[in-house]
Amino acid sequence: MGSIGSPLGTAPTDAEADLTAARAHLLNAGTVERYREVLSRGVDRIAGRVADVDRPFTGVTPEEVAALIDRVDLDRPLGDTDAALDELHDVWLRDAVYFHHPRYLAHLNCPVVIPALLGEAVLSAVNSSMDTWDQSAGATLMERRLIEWTAGRIGLGGTADGVFTSGGTQSNLQAMLLAREEAYRRVVGGGTARLARPDVLARFRIITSTAGHFSVQKAAKLLGLGADAVLTVPTDVDRRMRTDELARTIDRCRDENLVVMAVVATAGTTDFGTIDPLPQIVDICTAAGIWLHVDAAYGCGLLVSPTRRHLLDGIGRAASVTVDYHKSFFQPVSSSALLVRDGRVLRHATWHADYLNPARAVEQGIPNQVDKSIQTTRRFDAAKLWLTLRIMGPDAIGVLFDRVVDLAAEAWRLLDADPRFEVAARSQLSTVVFRYRPPGADPNLVDDANLHARDALAASGAALVAGTKVDGAHHLKFTLLNPETTGTDIVGVLDLIADHAAWYARTTAAAELSCPVG
The missing domain is CATH 3.90.1150.10 (Aspartate Aminotransferase, domain 1)
Incomplete structure (x- = not known):
């Protein structure tokens, strides 16, 4: 028989042969045995490397690695799984930084739990995209269930909602976007006076502590606010935000006709692991009518702590919260989420596209997550946490x-x-x-x-x-x-x-x- 795409009885062309060879690499019903074999080889390699690691790093220099990588000709494939894995070992695995080693004590990187690695393998093979129902099906509802579970742990209440993100920086950025739009809505209100948007935004300020995360300043820049838009208040001897200085800064902004669009408290500062006095900060923000965002990217592990949950007292009264499961839930990167107490504010991230999420989809009750996210294509990272909870438990x-x-x-x-x-x-x-x-x-x-x-x-x-x-x-x-x-x-x-x-x-x-x- 001739090959598919060529006339009966004729030999396949070079192009057809190339296509047949290329198709052998696609995961489908006809290649599942190859899939099992190739992945098992990769798992064997990494398992062997993890077992052999006797220190977290080899001390290799950037120049040494660059010399290896520069010699790789990406236009000339090796054509062999073992050869490619050998090369991967030389340019990466041998000299990688291994967070599972007990003397890796540097950054907020955690060793990962095996159920989450199972989730990583499954989600990447199925490759669901979390934009819309017709790309993800049940994955959409699973992510929503995990958001509901996390919001419940935080104590945000029955109107809470949220979305998975790539990390704390993105979560903080989206929180500031929502806070900015809510503040703009309040300033402009229903009046007939036409206020130029740039003039309004120029009055906006964000308050955080000197120990807060740099992503707050980055978010202000990306959102078109002034370079002086982020005001930092000092910390006390325990490196926690001083609430007396916070109150004074809010008063000063009011006196200068500035609008505090958000206060960002930190539940787990990157340097000191300290938690700002959340109950007092909540009271101050509530009295002033200011959006409070809590960056709990690091401290979110306390949500499942059997002994220290009280350290997050007050967090459930925040307007928004960042959590990073890939820091203190022992998940692989990336696995983060933004939670909001009033799910309606997520509308500020919504944009309807006829090909993707037309307005009629909302009318038809079709669930999707792209209406809540500043991303479009997005991995089903929630699968890792789902399997972790179902196998290990919180x-x-x-x-x-x-x-x-x-x-x-x-x-x-x-x-x-x-x-x-x-x-x-x-x-x-x-x-x-x-x-x-x-x-x-x-x-x-x-x-x-x-x-x-x-x-x-x-x-x-x-x-x-x-x-x-x-x-x-x-x-x-x-x-x-x-x-x-x-x-x-x-x-x-x-x-x-x-x-x-x-x-x-x-x-x-x-x-x-x-x-x-x-």
Whole structure:
């Protein structure tokens, strides 16, 4: 028989042969065995790599990796799964940063739970798009159910709604978009006076604390507000927003005929893991009629904590809340959501397109999520959380999160008792900010010694820690999100940091003595 697309009895053309070969890579009923084989090879590779990892990083430099990647000719396929996996190992897997290792202590990256990895494999194979019902079917309703579940955990009430997003930055951006449009509606009202929109927006202000996330400033810029639109109020000694300064800033804006379109409180600051005093902030915003957004991207793990849920008291009275399941629910990136107390405000993200979500679809009661999202094409990331809840349950996630918060408290105690270090504010979550500063240390060398210690530690690959500035001084930071990390790991990393920093201080002081200035 001839091939499909060629006359009966004739040999296939080169183009037809190429098409047949290409079609063999598509997942369909005829290729499921190849699908099983190829994916099992990939799973075997990553399982072997995870099992073999003995440190979180190899210390590879950007130049070394660039040299490998530059040699890859993307126009010349390898044509073989094993060869491609070998190459992937060389350019990525061998030198990847492995968050599952107990001495990865740097950023807000968590090891992931196996049920979520199952969800990742399933959702990518089916490849549902969460725009509309006719691209997702039951996935739309599953996402809605998870939004309802999360809103219930927060305590937002029966009119709440929300949507999954790519991460906290997008969630915060959309929250500020909604707040801006609600503020604009209030300012313009039903009056007949024609107020130029740019003139109105120029009066808008957002208030957050100096410890708030930078995405608030980025959102203001993307939303066309002025460079001075974000006002930051100071924090107290515990690195929490000062409510007296918040109230004064609101009053000052009112006196200057400015409109506070939103206050952004933080439930889990990136640097300090501190939670702003939510009940007091809610009272202030409610009295002033101001939209309160709570950025709980980090602290959302408290929603399932069996012991610490009270730290989020007051959050249910916010107008909107950001949660990042891929931080403290141990989900793979990306898995985040924006929740709102009044689901009607999501209309500000709605735009009807005849080919996608015409207005008549609403009249027909056809459910879709694109009306709530600033994205169009969007993955079914909710599947990962769905399977996690159905296999593990929320209590198990909460136990894991409690474990890392307990570990941070242990790390704080170790640092506070160690004369080689000084520690900043006590964290309510799982970060610890500190720096090497032993008695008698030259204050002129302390900053550089800490910077050197972090760089040297990363170059060795033995551990990874983060860095930040506190009151202008360089500090180091543990971000503890791995329940497998132990106190022994913490002590070992602290010893490495102290050794690197002390070496730098000694050699620098010796060099200055041997080469006196002048």
